[in-house]
Amino acid sequence: MSENARRGAAFHKLSEKSVVDHFGFDENLTFQQRYLIADQHWKGDNGPILFYTGNEGDITWFCNNTGFMWDVAEELNAMLVFAEHRYYGESLPFGNESFSDSKHLNYLTSEQALADFAVLIEYLKTNIAGARYSPVIAIGGSYGGMLAAWFRMKYPHVVVGALAASAPIWQFGDLVPCGTYFSIVTNDFRKSGTGCADSIRNSWNAIDNLSLTDAGLQWLSNTFLLCSPLKSPQDAVLLKNWLSETWVNLAMVNYPYKADFLQPLPAWPIQEVCKFLKDPSLPDKLLLQNVFQAVNLYYNYSGVVSCLDMSETATKNLGQLGWYYQACTEMVMPMCTDGVNDMFEPQKWDFDALSEECYRLWGVRPRPSWILSMYGGKNISSHSNIIFSNGGLDPWSAGGVTQNISDSLVAIVIPDGAHHLDLRSRNPLDPKSVQQARATEICYMKQWIKEARHSH
Amino acid sequence: MSENARRGAAFHKLSEKSVVDHFGFDENLTFQQRYLIADQHWKGDNGPILFYTGNEGDITWFCNNTGFMWDVAEELNAMLVFAEHRYYGESLPFGNESFSDSKHLNYLTSEQALADFAVLIEYLKTNIAGARYSPVIAIGGSYGGMLAAWFRMKYPHVVVGALAASAPIWQFGDLVPCGTYFSIVTNDFRKSGTGCADSIRNSWNAIDNLSLTDAGLQWLSNTFLLCSPLKSPQDAVLLKNWLSETWVNLAMVNYPYKADFLQPLPAWPIQEVCKFLKDPSLPDKLLLQNVFQAVNLYYNYSGVVSCLDMSETATKNLGQLGWYYQACTEMVMPMCTDGVNDMFEPQKWDFDALSEECYRLWGVRPRPSWILSMYGGKNISSHSNIIFSNGGLDPWSAGGVTQNISDSLVAIVIPDGAHHLDLRSRNPLDPKSVQQARATEICYMKQWIKEARHSH
Numbered sequence: 077m078s079e080n081a082r083r084g085a086a087f088h089k090l091s092e093k094s095v096v097d098h099f100g101f102d103e104n105l106t107f108q109q110r111y112l113i114a115d116q117h118w119k120g121d122n123g124p125i126l127f128y129t130g131n132e133g134d135i136t137w138f139c140n141n142t143g144f145m146w147d148v149a150e151e152l153n154a155m156l157v158f159a160e161h162r163y164y165g166e167s168l169p170f171g172n173e174s175f176s177d178s179k180h181l182n183y184l185t186s187e188q189a190l191a192d193f194a195v196l197i198e199y200l201k202t203n204i205a206g207a208r209y210s211p212v213i214a215i216g217g218s219y220g221g222m223l224a225a226w227f228r229m230k231y232p233h234v235v236v237g238a239l240a241a242s243a244p245i246w247q248f249g250d251l252v253p254c255g256t257y258f259s260i261v262t263n264d265f266r267k268s269g270t271g272c273a274d275s276i277r278n279s280w281n282a283i284d285n286l287s288l289t290d291a292g293l294q295w296l297s298n299t300f301l302l303c304s305p306l307k308s309p310q311d312a313v314l315l316k317n318w319l320s321e322t323w324v325n326l327a328m329v330n331y332p333y334k335a336d337f338l339q340p341l342p343a344w345p346i347q348e349v350c351k352f353l354k355d356p357s358l359p360d361k362l363l364l365q366n367v368f369q370a371v372n373l374y375y376n377y378s379g380v381v382s383c384l385d386m387s388e389t390a391t392k393n394l395g396q397l398g399w400y401y402q403a404c405t406e407m408v409m410p411m412c413t414d415g416v417n418d419m420f421e422p423q424k425w426d427f428d429a430l431s432e433e434c435y436r437l438w439g440v441r442p443r444p445s446w447i448l449s450m451y452g453g454k455n456i457s458s459h460s461n462i463i464f465s466n467g468g469l470d471p472w473s474a475g476g477v478t479q480n481i482s483d484s485l486v487a488i489v490i491p492d493g494a495h496h497l498d499l500r501s502r503n504p505l506d507p508k509s510v511q512q513a514r515a516t517e518i519c520y521m522k523q524w525i526k527e528a529r530h531s532h
Numbered sequence: 533m534s535e536n537a538r539r540g541a542a543f544h545k546l547s548e549k550s551v552v553d554h555f556g557f558d559e560n561l562t563f564q565q566r567y568l569i570a571d572q573h574w575k576g577d578n579g580p581i582l583f584y585t586g587n588e589g590d591i592t593w594f595c596n597n598t599g600f601m602w603d604v605a606e607e608l609n610a611m612l613v614f615a616e617h618r619y620y621g622e623s624l625p626f627g628n629e630s631f632s633d634s635k636h637l638n639y640l641t642s643e644q645a646l647a648d649f650a651v652l653i654e655y656l657k658t659n660i661a662g663a664r665y666s667p668v669i670a671i672g673g674s675y676g677g678m679l680a681a682w683f684r685m686k687y688p689h690v691v692v693g694a695l696a697a698s699a700p701i702w703q704f705g706d707l708v709p710c711g712t713y714f715s716i717v718t719n720d721f722r723k724s725g726t727g728c729a730d731s732i733r734n735s736w737n738a739i740d741n742l743s744l745t746d747a748g749l750q751w752l753s754n755t756f757l758l759c760s761p762l763k764s765p766q767d768a769v770l771l772k773n774w775l776s777e778t779w780v781n782l783a784m785v786n787y788p789y790k791a792d793f794l795q796p797l798p799a800w801p802i803q804e805v806c807k808f809l810k811d812p813s814l815p816d817k818l819l820l821q822n823v824f825q826a827v828n829l830y831y832n833y834s835g836v837v838s839c840l841d842m843s844e845t846a847t848k849n850l851g852q853l854g855w856y857y858q859a860c861t862e863m864v865m866p867m868c869t870d871g872v873n874d875m876f877e878p879q880k881w882d883f884d885a886l887s888e889e890c891y892r893l894w895g896v897r898p899r900p901s902w903i904l905s906m907y908g909g910k911n912i913s914s915h916s917n918i919i920f921s922n923g924g925l926d927p928w929s930a931g932g933v934t935q936n937i938s939d940s941l942v943a944i945v946i947p948d949g950a951h952h953l954d955l956r957s958r959n960p961l962d963p964k965s966v967q968q969a970r971a972t973e974i975c976y977m978k979q980w981i982k983e984a985r986h987s988h
Contacts, residue, residue: 099555101861101896102638182558194905230686232915233908405557440557449650452689457987459688460914531913 086112086139086158091196094162096169096183098191107169109192110160112139114146118155120206124525127212127235128158129193129227131220132402135160135167137393138220141337143501145215148518152525155207159196161189161223164395178439181401187450189223194231211528213521214238217496218472219399219407221464226451229459237461237524239517240477241496245464247409247475248447251454254412254425256474261327262418264469268330269350276323276353277419279367280316282360287312295361300368303383318386320420322371325389328495330469333505337495338390340377343505349373404434408444409475460484461524463517467493486520488513542568542595542614547652550618552625552639554647563625565648566616568595570602574611576662580981583668583691584614585649585683587676588858591616591623593849594676597793599957601671604974608981611663615652617645617679620851634895637857643906645679650687667984669977670694673952674928675855675863677920682907685915693917693980695973696933697952701920703865703931704903707910710868710881712930717783718874720925724786725806732779732809733875735823736772738816743768751817756824759839774842776876778827781845784951786925789961793951794846796833799961805829860890864900865931916940917980919973923949942976944969 093106112135118125126145130138139158149156160167163184168174175181193214201207214235216224221243228238246252265273286292287309296315297305306315325338326346333343342348352369375384403409408430413420427444434442461484464477468491477487490498492507498514549562568591574581582601586594595614605612616623619640624630631637649670657663670691672680677699684694702708722729742748743765752771753761762771781794782802789799798804808825831840859865864886869876883900890898917940920933924947933943946954948963954970 095899098902099641099643100638101641101899102634104897178558182556185555185557187555191905198901198905231908233911234905441560443551443557445654446554449647449654449690452687455689458916 086114086136086156088112088136091199094167094192095195098188098195105169107162107167109162109167109196110135110165111196112136112156112158114149114156117149117153119153122206122209122211124152124154124521125197125200125207125210125212126152126154126156127193127197127214128156129189129214129216129220129223130159130161130164131216131218131223132161132164132399133391133394134165136165137391138217142215142217142499144499144514147502147514148521151518152521155204155210157197157200159193161220162192163398175397175401181438181440184398184401185406186223186226186402186447190227190230193223193227194234197234211236211525213524215241215499216243217241217499218243221496225462225464228462229451229456232460236528237463237521239463239465239521241465241499242467242470242472242476243464244409244472244475245451245477246454247472249410249445249453251448252475254410255414255417257411257471258324258413258418258420260469260471260474261324262420264327264330264346265323265350265353265419268344268346269354271354271356272346272350273419274356275358275363275366276319277415278356279319279363280421282363283312283316285360286364287315296364299361299365301372301382301384303385314386316421318389319367319371321389322374323419324471326374327469327471330494331497331500332492332507333503335500339374341374342377345374401438401440404430404438404442405440406443406447408442408447410444457481457485461520462486463488463520465490465496465498465513465517467495467497469493470495486516488516542570542592542612544568544592547655550623550648551651554644554651561625563618563623565618565623565652566591566621567652568592568612568614570605570612573605573609575609578662578665578667580608580610580977581653581656581663581666581668582608582610582612583649583653583670584612585645585670585672585676585679586615586617586620587672587674587679588617588620588855589847589850590621592621593847594673598671598673598955600955600970603958603970604977607974608977611660611666613653613656615649617676618648619854631853631857637894637896640854640857641862642679642682642858642903646683646686649679649683650690653690667692667981669980671697671955672699673697673955674699677952681918681920684918685907685912688916692984693919693977695919695921695977697921697955698923698926698928698932699920700865700928700931701907701933702910703928705866705901705909707904708931710866711870711873713867713927714780714869714874714876716925716927716930717780718876720783720786720802721779721806721809721875724800724802726810727812728802728806728809729875730812731814731819731822732775733871734812735775735819736877738819739768739772741816742820743771752820755817755821757828757838757840759841770842772877774845775823775827777845778830779875780927782830783925783927786950787953787956788948788963789959791956795830797830798833801830857894857896860886860894860898861896862899862903864898864903866900913937913941917976918942919944919976921946921952921954921969921973923951923953925949926951942972944972 089111091109094109096105096107097103135158145156170180173180197212212235214224214227221240222245224238225240225243228235262273286296293306329337330346349370352366410425412425413423415422431441434440463486465488466473466476466478478489479487490509490513492509497510545567547565550565552561552563553559591614601612626636629636653668668691670680670683677696678701680694681696681699684691718729742752749762785793786802805826808822866881868881869879871878887897890896919942921944922929922932922934934945935943946965946969948965953966
């Protein structure tokens with residue numbers, strides 16, 4: 077169901093010798109990094125290259141969900157390159173052993189990934205005829221957007237600019253309040269139907285009440301069509317976490333048209349979901365039956381699912397394991413809820429608990445301030461040529477750059493946009509705001525390309 | 533014999549917990565990094581900090597030979613910090629084991645060193661009252677100058693600018709001709725006395741001739757006062773390499789006044805040396821007796837040395853072993869001679885031989901293009917606030933930035949300067965060119981500090 081099926085093929089390639097450890101020389105190992113190339117619109121002659129800085133998942137999936145790059149390729153006669161992030165998809169440094177222990181996982185960092193991108197681009201520019209002086213623009217969404225921005229910051233000699241879409245580069249340390257993320261989710265539901273957010277807020281207590289008895293647990297398992305029934309009152313936490321994650325995911329993919337990103341969904345899915353959640357004052361069971369209708373729309377829009385699996389909340393194309401390791405090391409993003417400004421159960425940010433969990437799982441300790449030391453936190457004004465685009469509906473905009481920093485560090489806010497809507501293909505149902513955002517983005521790209529030609 | 537003895541103390545400190553591996557989380561080890569602080573002139577209130585990015589040696593030695601920073605501290609009311617580079621001086625990540633094998637050496641890279649500096653500065657700004665918003669300027673000479681420049685490029689959020697003195701950041705890949713370095717050395721000798729460079733050029737053949745017989749080897753050993761006598765014709769190579777290195781070192785420290793950097797030496801030591809080397813047409817033994825007089829001036833100016841040790845050509849404060857490892861991994865600087873444009877025996881740049889030697893010694897292979905990928909080679913125009921100062925007499929100016937790149941990437945050439953003369957204390961015998969260079973440097977520093985205050 078790729079939105080780009082019509083675009084023609086992107087050719088799969090494997091790098092021959094990507095270095096496993098760019099920052100050390102003891103182990104001189106190499107691996108094969110996958111990347112996709114589409115050059116249907118490229119005319120050689122040092123024409124531009126749009127380079128997707130792959131994030132935590134299979135690169136073909138990102139390729140298929142980043143139609144904007146295909147649209148721009150047509151307009152700018154650009155070559156497209158989608159580079160897979162190490163430890164995701166097929167780019168596994170140690171094959172099946174890659175996740176076996178902390179020793180094998182040791183090279184899963186953003187710094188190593190950026191170095192992969194730099195070396196790959198140099199390889200391509202050297203080996204593709206007519207690409208030697210091609211200006212390269214980094215493009216990415218979400219963590220890939222963070223990588224695009226950081227790539228321009230750290231390797232400005234490799235990329236002339238970056239489009240960082242829905243990139244929460246400030247969701248670290250105490251740069252932004254930890255609660256904004258969930259309050260944005262809540263606002264999405266509040267605005268999408270009367271009673272909607274309040275119904276969800278009331279559901280937590282209803283679940284707690286029912287999970288006190290075996291009969292209640294049984295009822296919850298049946299009502300939510302759970303593949304694995306709840307067995308003890310403690311399992312209520314699993315159910316509540318799964319529901320919370322579902323609401324968050326809905327906020328991320330609240331797109332204005334039918335789409336299939338994390339799940340196949342109708343247009344404006346939160347509005348659809350909220351049609352089931354109009355009366356927050358219903359008794360527990362009636363309320364939860366409505367909640368089930370709501371989540372069933374998310375998980376079973378196709379109508380073919382026979383039971384709901386709490387261990388999966390999104391597409392399998394995302395590499396959950398790898399991302400969890402990254403969240404346990406570099407990517408420490410404080411999050412919290414208070415139940416007042418948001419519809420979730422109050423939960424403080426607990427770094428120590430995270431650290432213990434990470435040590436238990438992987439034998440590693442997170443370093444919460446390292447990303448700030450490495451990438452500069454809010455002190456990034458000396459950089460240039462980065463567009464930070466944000467969706468007003470997207471919880472990740474909480475950690476995004478939403479105001480211009482300088483003439484060439486530009487923020488775009490798309491009020492009607494969810495998670496990197498601007499990176500998707502043009503669609504007749506696109507709101508005006510995303511159309512404008514894309515026009516602005518292309519305008520900057522053209523300018524960067526022009527400047528690069530002049531300075532060459 | 534510190535040139536700064538009069539300045540008062542710099543306090544020695546040890547960081548409590550420097551991370552051994554900034555780029556991986558498997559080994560969560562820490563070490564104690566040494567740094568020196570001098571705050572006699574600092575007045576708090578977010579006054580500026582001058583930060584020496586330590587290079588391959590004992591930091592107290594750099595501290596004692598960087599009098600310019602003390603002069604500037606007085607003028608700008610700045611705090612001085614001299615940070616020791618990991619694996620040198622007392623900053624050994626694994627104590628005595630640090631050099632035991634490639635596993636322990638794995639964290640000796642410029643990237644790890646820069647990360648140390650970034651984390652140290654953040655620590656100091658957090659923990660020293662009145663330093664929270666202090667603008668920090670990176671200063672370094674030679675490899676330390678490369679680090680200062682790269683530090684500003686990679687961590688512009690940590691330092692507002694950098695003075696990179698005699699920093700050969702382009703002595704990599706094919707960015708500059710490999711022969712320029714030695715032709716500069718040769719020019720220094722050519723200009724310092726008639727017959728001087730030619731005498732040295734003729735000496736190689738004279739050594740070869742004498743080393744053919746046991747009696748000749750004996751004569752060479754006696755004449756050059758060698759601590760370890762030459763035993764076979766192959767040992768002639770050792771003698772020639774040692775002499776070559778001596779001439780190079782003299783070019784680096786050809787200062788206009790009596791000084792003790794690599795060795796205690798008189799003012800304009802090459803001129804002194806060349807007084808012995810006026811007649812290149814002398815027969816072998818007479819020529820070589822004069823060559824001995826010349827090198828004896830370098831090694832025995834104090835007159836207390838009883839024999840000359842070919843294994844040492846400079847101060848013990850430099851960490852030869854560590855630097856050799858770095859040259860075998862990241863710091864691959866192509867050098868060559870042709871015997872025509874220089875006074876040395878012709879020798880092509882032989883990367884393969886280096887690679888074999890490195891593998892034999894350390895079990896590592898050099899990656900000659902990595903520094904270019906990482907730090908951008910000549911494509912660095914998007915950066916800002918770096919002064920590249922170069923000595924016209926200094927062979928390392930061959931790989932330096934000697935022309936302005938932009939308004940804020942500025943090159944300074946000091947025609948009468950040897951290796952980072954500008955970093956030394958003011959001296960009554962300073963040529964006008966170095967006085968002007970320092971004035972320009974201070975002018976830029978003031979401007980950076982002013983800009984930083986405005987943007988804060």
